[in-house]
Amino acid sequence: MNLARHHHGQHHVPGPSVAVSAVVDGAAQIGESRDAARRFLESLQAVHGFPVSRRAMGAVELVVSELVTNAHKYAPGPCLLTLEVSEGAVAVTVWDSSTALPLILPPDPGRVGQHGLEIVMAVCRSFEMHREPVGKRIRAAVVLADDPGGDPAGHQPM
Numbered sequence: 317m318n319l320a321r322h323h324h325g326q327h328h329v330p331g332p333s334v335a336v337s338a339v340v341d342g343a344a345q346i347g348e349s350r351d352a353a354r355r356f357l358e359s360l361q362a363v364h365g366f367p368v369s370r371r372a373m374g375a376v377e378l379v380v381s382e383l384v385t386n387a388h389k390y391a392p393g394p395c396l397l398t399l400e401v402s403e404g405a406v407a408v409t410v411w412d413s414s415t416a417l418p419l420i421l422p423p424d425p426g427r428v429g430q431h432g433l434e435i436v437m438a439v440c441r442s443f444e445m446h447r448e449p450v451g452k453r454i455r456a457a458v459v460l461a462d463d464p465g466g467d468p469a470g471h472q473p474m
Contacts, residue, residue: 336400340396343388345384349380352380352397360460364401369460375440383408384410386432395413396412404460407455408455409453410453417452418445444456
């Protein structure tokens with residue numbers, strides 16, 4: 317998988333914003349997408365000095381895996397994965413060719429399977445779905461650093 321790296325000017329955080337994109341084609345590349353997300357976050361820490369908690373590392377890998385798997389399962393052809401840092405979070409965006417938006421089912425402990433998006437929404441700061449002129453775009457943002465007191469960041473139940 318070839319990740320294209322982008323550096324932009326000022327974009328909501330001091331210093332350059334950092335992003336990578338990759339075309340994902342086939343089930344074999346789902347694991348590679350997860351690995352690429354981990355390498356991207358490790359680079360954020362080592363090269364750019366962004367704080368990335370263990371929780372954020374796992375959450376981003378989970379979100380990438382779930383969104384890319386769903387794109388592969390429900391849309392024909394490849395999908396486009398983009399990871400971009402903005403406002404203390406990493407946005408995971410997946411575009412695919414299907415205009416059908418995913419159905420997010422209410423929590424049901426008796427249901428076997430189909431809990432992926434439910435879990436994604438629980439670990440993310442935000443979750444958006446948009447139809448595009450061709451296909452759809454799903455975007456989920458994961459906060460990079462936990463609260464200094466050790467509390468996990470991100471969406472918290474009310």
